[in-house]
Amino acid sequence: MEDKALTELLVERLGPLLGTTQNLLQDELLLTLSRLTDNSKWKDPILSLWSLEAAISPNNPTFQSTVRTELAAMKLQAENITKHRHKRIAHLDRAVAIQVTKLPTVTFTEIHGLLERIEAFLNLFYREFEGSTMRFDSMSGDDITSVAEITALKAKAYDSFVRSGTVPKFAWRNEKPV
Numbered sequence: 437m438e439d440k441a442l443t444e445l446l447v448e449r450l451g452p453l454l455g456t457t458q459n460l461l462q463d464e465l466l467l468t469l470s471r472l473t474d475n476s477k478w479k480d481p482i483l484s485l486w487s488l489e490a491a492i493s494p495n496n497p498t499f500q501s502t503v504r505t506e507l508a509a510m511k512l513q514a515e516n517i518t519k520h521r522h523k524r525i526a527h528l529d530r531a532v533a534i535q536v537t538k539l540p541t542v543t544f545t546e547i548h549g550l551l552e553r554i555e556a557f558l559n560l561f562y563r564e565f566e567g568s569t570m571r572f573d574s575m576s577g578d579d580i581t582s583v584a585e586i587t588a589l590k591a592k593a594y595d596s597f598v599r600s601g602t603v604p605k606f607a608w609r610n611e612k613p614v
Contacts, residue, residue, distance in 0.1 A: 442585060449588035463524065466542060469550055470521035473514035475507070485510065485557060491565075499564055506557050513550055517542055 446454050475486040486507060492500045520540045523532050531537055551574075559569040597603040 445588050445592060446581075446584060449591050450584060454584075465547065466517055466520055466524070469514060469547065469554075470518045472554065473510055473518065473550070475511060485554065488561060491561070496564075499560075503557075503560060506553075506560065510550070510553050510557060513546075513553055516540055516546060517550065 471482060472485050474482060474484050481487065489500075489503060489507070492503060494500070520542050523537055523539050555572045558572070562568055562570050594603065594608060598605050
């Protein structure tokens with residue numbers, strides 16, 4: 437979060453819930469990026485960018501070559517994120533199951549770069565089949581955290597009113613939902 441005061445307020449009011457939520461979102465992001473860039477042959481097919489190869493006509497070797505080159509570059513760029521997944525899940529890394537192992541650090545720059553590469557990769561297909569490109573966008577952090585921010589600010593204001601005697605302690609428990 438960019439606003440230090442707001443971050444401190446959320447930590448104060450939400451305690452470990454904030455960290456737990458951030459960890460869950462981080463895990464989901466890293467696992468999803470790993471799955472999308474995974475070209476492994478599993479027993480059951482997975483939804484991976486590699487599955488888009490099936491959409492390419494063998495009569496278009498130039499496009500096929502471009503896609504394969506981009507997939508290989510993407511796989512290389514995702515290597516650290518994939519390694520993080522293997523160590524986090526542990527079923528693909530025997531050493532982790534035997535001993536405590538430090539997870540590889542994944543930076544924002546790596547995640548952002550891979551997301552941009554995935555967007556460019558998907559646009560290869562839009563350009564090839566639709567003759568145009570698509571702009572992919574993500575949700576703003578405000579869209580995700582605004583309810584928690586408002587709740588924390590209300591709780592802080594309520595506690596201030598309780599301290600000043602304006603509102604009796606636990607008065608909020610007597611409120612009926614509207």
